[in-house]
Amino acid sequence: MNFLKRLIVVLLLAAVGTFCYSYFNGGILNKPLSPKKTVVFEVDDIELEVFYNRPSKRNRDIFGALVPFNKVWRTGANEATTFETNKALKIGNDSLPAGKYTLWSIPNDTSWNVMFNSKQYKWGVDETMKPMREPDFDVVTYTAPVEHLKKPVEQFTIAFDNSTDNLSLTMAWDFAKIVVPLK
Secondary structure, three states: OHHHHHHHHHHHHHHHHHHHHHHHOOOOOOOOOOOEEEEEEEEOOEEEEEEEEOOEOOOOOOEOOOEOOOOOEOOOOOOOOEEEEOOOEEEOOEEEOOEEEEEEEEEOOOEEEEEEEOOOOOOOEOOOOOEOOOHHHEEEEEEEEOEEEEEEEEEEEEEEEOOOOOOEEEEEEEEEEEEEEOO
16 A cells, blocks of 8 residues: 555656656757757867857848848747857957957958857846847957848757858858858
């Protein structure tokens, strides 16, 4: 009889734990709308890492609509996007020291301003959906021209490209792609 009571208590605790996990994480079987992604680049002694959430187009107008032109964007969804480097990098004419940064952007139709910000933010936006970036902590700002794509990119994608021995950080979504050269 004691064994049966213990078994019921254990099963009840497991059910409550599963329910709580499911409730706070958007469900066990549900695929998140903006899944988390970590992109890592390692060559020789350089290690780079980007963590971000990948929103999807889902038949929506993206740039100039969902992501307004000429306004700060958290460069992804949910948590603030982070960029980490173990070595100092040259981006445009500026130097980015080794460290961890949050990545922000101000898109428009012809170019994006991409900001590497030294402050770590728990989330990308506040309760009013205003981006949490504080410009005083911007270490490097780079203006990247927009490449207009012929086919849309369904899910926001950040990647590293070293295919021509010219390392770059690329971002693409909808019909837009930008390239940030890293040296």
